[in-house]
Amino acid sequence: MTMAQPRVRNRAFVASSEASASETPTVRLNGFTRRFGDNVVIDDLDLTIAPGEFVALLGASGSGKTTLLRTLAGLDSAAGQDVTTPAARAVVFQDARLLPWKKVWRNVALGLKDNSGKEGPKKEGDVRARAEAALEEVGLGHRLDAWPSTLSGGEAQRTALARALVREPALLLLDEPFAAVDALTRLKMHDLVLTLWREHRPAVLLVTHDVDEAIALADRVLVLDRGKIAAEERIALERPRQPDARFHALRRRLLAHLGVDAPAPQPAPVERALVAFPTGEVVL
Numbered sequence: 001m002t003m004a005q006p007r008v009r010n011r012a013f014v015a016s017s018e019a020s021a022s023e024t025p026t027v028r029l030n031g032f033t034r035r036f037g038d039n040v041v042i043d044d045l046d047l048t049i050a051p052g053e054f055v056a057l058l059g060a061s062g063s064g065k066t067t068l069l070r071t072l073a074g075l076d077s078a079a080g081q082d083v084t085t086p087a088a089r090a091v092v093f094q095d096a097r098l099l100p101w102k103k104v105w106r107n108v109a110l111g112l113k114d115n116s117g118k119e120g121p122k123k124e125g126d127v128r129a130r131a132e133a134a135l136e137e138v139g140l141g142h143r144l145d146a147w148p149s150t151l152s153g154g155e156a157q158r159t160a161l162a163r164a165l166v167r168e169p170a171l172l173l174l175d176e177p178f179a180a181v182d183a184l185t186r187l188k189m190h191d192l193v194l195t196l197w198r199e200h201r202p203a204v205l206l207v208t209h210d211v212d213e214a215i216a217l218a219d220r221v222l223v224l225d226r227g228k229i230a231a232e233e234r235i236a237l238e239r240p241r242q243p244d245a246r247f248h249a250l251r252r253r254l255l256a257h258l259g260v261d262a263p264a265p266q267p268a269p270v271e272r273a274l275v276a277f278p279t280g281e282v283v284l
Contacts, residue, residue: 026203043227056214059224090164096156
């Protein structure tokens with residue numbers, strides 16, 4: 001992987017922000033292409049993500065989102081291409097992918113090195129302390145010695161998030177991590193992710209199908225279509241983000257980029273009181 005000068009192409013999607021223009025990007029892809037046989041999945045893609053930036057990636061199934069994420073995670077080879085990613089990176093998938101034969105803290109500490117750089121049981125106390133601190137951050141300090149089979153869906157995803165953050169990644173990749181949890185748990189997870197992001201400040205790439213989720217969480221939303229970035233929206237709304245007129249305007253634009261016509265939100269109906277008079281007449 002190399003750090004080459006970006007080419008002037010598709011400039012709307014290259015620079016992450018004016019404020020971060022002078023910073024070395026955490027992620028940079030120049031002309032990245034991925035094909036399987038005759039099928040071009042990613043087509044000459046340029047992308048940068050600034051340090052600490054939160055980016056959401058939307059797109060229909062088959063648009064190349066997972067292929068891009070796997071490349072940034074180092075799960076697929078980028079040999080021979082101009083792709084720059086940090087060494088410290090972590091992924092949270094839709095499935096928590098916990099090892100059922102290891103207790104929660106050991107799942108979090110899986111493969112973790114102690115502060116001396118060694119692996120193995122010699123420094124287990126140090127590794128456990130770091131796993132415990134990460135679990136405390138996600139609200140699971142009381143579940144250290146639980147078995148994964150006893151966790152709820154939300155607890156399993158929080159464990160997966162702790163496992164990612166304990167490694168102090170410069171790049172955190174989230175692959176639809178809230179898709180399998182209920183609506184209330186999802187909202188709580190949104191708040192948790194934003195809290196942890198503010199605390200640790202990794203660059204984040206969130207892959208999602210949920211437009212509202214992308215607007216609620218991200219600094220910038222990209223729409224991937226047939227392997228190309230077809231649209232970009234910067235989200236300047238203050239957090240926490242309320243579904244006001246600006247939110248709905250962004251939502252309509254993003255849905256339009258995805259080929260979906262969204263009707264404008266209708267005003268809430270005016271509640272009218274029913275007043276009953278002694279005569280039995282009812283007036284609205």
